[in-house]
Amino acid sequence: MRLHHKISIIILLFAGIFWLQSCKNKENTISEEKTETSALPGRVLLTEAQYNNANLQISGPQRMKIGHIITLNGKIEAMPENTITVSSPMAGFVRQIKWIPGMTVQKGEVLIRLEDKEYIQLQQDYLSAKNVLAYAKLDLERQTELSKNQASSDKVLQQAEEKVKQSLILVTSLASKLKLIRINPATLTSENMTSQIVITAPESGTITDVSVNHGKYVLAGDNMISMIGYNGSKLVLKAFEKDLPFLKKGQKVVIYSNTRPDKKINGKIDYIVQHIGQEGFANIICSMDQSSEPLIPGMYLNAGIEAQSMESWTVPEDAIIHFEGKEYVFVEKEKRTYEMVEISTGQKENNNIQILNDQNIKDQKVVIKGAYTLLMKMKNVEE
Numbered sequence: 001m002r003l004h005h006k007i008s009i010i011i012l013l014f015a016g017i018f019w020l021q022s023c024k025n026k027e028n029t030i031s032e033e034k035t036e037t038s039a040l041p042g043r044v045l046l047t048e049a050q051y052n053n054a055n056l057q058i059s060g061p062q063r064m065k066i067g068h069i070i071t072l073n074g075k076i077e078a079m080p081e082n083t084i085t086v087s088s089p090m091a092g093f094v095r096q097i098k099w100i101p102g103m104t105v106q107k108g109e110v111l112i113r114l115e116d117k118e119y120i121q122l123q124q125d126y127l128s129a130k131n132v133l134a135y136a137k138l139d140l141e142r143q144t145e146l147s148k149n150q151a152s153s154d155k156v157l158q159q160a161e162e163k164v165k166q167s168l169i170l171v172t173s174l175a176s177k178l179k180l181i182r183i184n185p186a187t188l189t190s191e192n193m194t195s196q197i198v199i200t201a202p203e204s205g206t207i208t209d210v211s212v213n214h215g216k217y218v219l220a221g222d223n224m225i226s227m228i229g230y231n232g233s234k235l236v237l238k239a240f241e242k243d244l245p246f247l248k249k250g251q252k253v254v255i256y257s258n259t260r261p262d263k264k265i266n267g268k269i270d271y272i273v274q275h276i277g278q279e280g281f282a283n284i285i286c287s288m289d290q291s292s293e294p295l296i297p298g299m300y301l302n303a304g305i306e307a308q309s310m311e312s313w314t315v316p317e318d319a320i321i322h323f324e325g326k327e328y329v330f331v332e333k334e335k336r337t338y339e340m341v342e343i344s345t346g347q348k349e350n351n352n353i354q355i356l357n358d359q360n361i362k363d364q365k366v367v368i369k370g371a372y373t374l375l376m377k378m379k380n381v382e383e
Helices: 002-038 048-054 117-148 154-180 371-378
Strands: 043-045 057-059 062-066 069-078 083-087 092-097 110-115 196-200 205-210 223-229 233-240 252-256 265-272 281-288 300-306 310-316 321-323 326-334 337-343 345-349 352-355 366-369
Touching: 043 371, 048 371, 062 345, 062 352, 069 281, 110 223, 117 154, 233 252, 233 265, 233 300, 252 281, 310 366, 321 371, 326 371, 337 371, 366 371
Parallel strands: none
Antiparallel strands: 043 337, 057 366, 062 310, 069 233, 069 300, 083 223, 092 110, 110 196, 205 223, 233 281, 252 265, 252 300, 265 281, 310 352, 321 326, 326 337, 326 366, 345 352
């Protein structure tokens, strides 16, 4: 009985060991199966039938010139040539002004009326000088006739000529002063002299500042109104040194704001300031087409500039697949065997896309049609 009992114990021990080993092997097998099915393989092998049905197209990447978009930002600035300061040509009292900042004004429209007795004095001086000139001319004609008949000396004739010259200079000078205060000397008479003058808008634009008020006395040269001409604002973009080789005068610019990116404004590069500041960028001055949206100096805008084309390795757009937030292409490693290679894309032109990390594919054969069929095969999804 004892021997039989020992044999039974040994059999039970061996059975327990075999059962434990079987469980362990089963766990390892399940773990391996899970590992194999949880990761997406990097390659796919097609059967002959799958290959025939896939209708894949294979081609090497193409070397071609492709443009790229440079995105810059900047702000609207008023150019000095169109920033207008309206000053007083002569001293006087402000008798009329109706403008406030923000109003728009047309060229030639009256901005301010000034009044002063000096305006009357200037007109009086002109009319008096004009009469003196007329008399001097008559005297010159008389002295010329007398000189012909030797009834007058040459000295008297020369004095008459000099009197005409001096009178003409004075009349011309006073006439120019009248024109500065917008009084027409050609139509001025003693009956239409005025104590008031008008200051008109030299250009059409927007009032930005008013420095005077009704009744204020201004001196000659005092600033009264500031304004910006309609064409006086330009977009000044900031371009870093790396972007400058791709920019040139005349390039088209597409302008938009952060708040209204769908509203595009066309423009072009007018000037490239050939100086890089301490911040590391140069100013690019751009003109803009008319916009329905108000463009106010100080407003920040973005711009996309299609840079000069450069040679790059490209593939057709259909060759690129998007998977889990990344971009890939399939390359043919051997017949009916394809490997998924991660890529980084750049610019797009005519359905061709620039490959930035071209060292991964430039010597490879790329699947340019049917790439998603291979992806589905890798993911074990029926076509």
